[in-house]
Amino acid sequence: DRVLILDSSADFLSVGASGVVSGWIRIRGKGGHAGYPHLCKNPVEDACKLVTRLCEEYRVIRASKLSKLNSPPNSPFPKVWGRISFTIMKLGRGEREKHNIIPTEAIIGFDMRLIPEEDETEALREFIDYVNRLSTQLGIDASVEILSAQRGWYSTDEKFVNEAIDALKIAMRATVGEENVLVAAELGGNDGTFFFKRGMPTIAFGAIRPDNNIHTRGEFVYIRDLVLLKRFIKELLTH
Missing domain, CATH: 3.30.70.360 (Alpha-Beta Plaits)
Incomplete structure (x- = not known):
């Protein structure tokens, strides 16, 4: 998995x-x-x-x-x-x-x-x-x-990461007209830790941006990011 x-x-x-x-x-x-x-x-x-x-x-x-x-x-x-x-x-x-x-x-x-x-x-x-x-x-x-x-977590499956990069490039071309994929680690924590502990290859991508008023009043996400995320999931599953 x-x-x-x-x-x-x-x-x-x-x-x-x-x-x-x-x-x-x-x-x-x-x-x-x-x-x-x-x-x-x-x-x-x-x-x-x-x-x-x-x-x-x-x-x-x-x-x-x-x-x-x-x-x-x-x-x-x-x-x-x-x-x-x-x-x-x-x-x-x-x-x-x-x-x-x-x-x-x-x-x-x-x-x-x-x-x-x-x-x-x-x-x-x-x-x-x-x-x-x-x-x-x-x-x-x-x-x-x-x-x-x-504890934190990090990806251990380079093949999975490369597949995700390719899928995200396709999704970005289709939704925002560019394909410059940046790769980094989160400053926050998430549930990836629990899968990492079980030896399951893990990556993450979502709809959170620094200007989304994270954990404060008026928190929101952009619709365009939801559209991109939906397309990315589709491309990753069919890659």
Whole structure:
């Protein structure tokens, strides 16, 4: 069996996708009245210090991990690179959100992207060790909680990739009047991981473009990309 993932980009044929790790960093302090900060240890301020250092230091470490696979068009690096983003900040369970209360716990949500070839277990160990060392250095009581860890994937069947390139050229000629097929790997993750783990040759092509307001208000796809995708699937199945 061979697999085509449709949850993918429309401006290149995808031969891989990034791994995804998500979770929380919990920062504990000593709560109290905001008028008496000297009697407290503010976990919100500690969280800000920790995230600032992680952005300055660990983000550089992540970016130093480079894939053998090309990045999508208009990326800041020619090859897919490691990334980390801090996406959520909230108080711990049961904390009262009031301006005059210093809480006892603050929680930071993170999303870490692995290059397609990267082992998720090793990536987790590296990140947790770094957070622990940095927390000790800063005098912060922090711990990492992993919610999910999905490794990336990459195409292993060159013949399948070449067949897909030929099919996409035919589909592009028929629908958009050109045949310049770009080949790269996704910066996002998708279900290709599960087929990759089973040894099934996998590629991806879809209708997603960077200007489609991905994961935000007004998300959409272009009809012309759906037409191209339909023709590509037909050509791939009959190639």
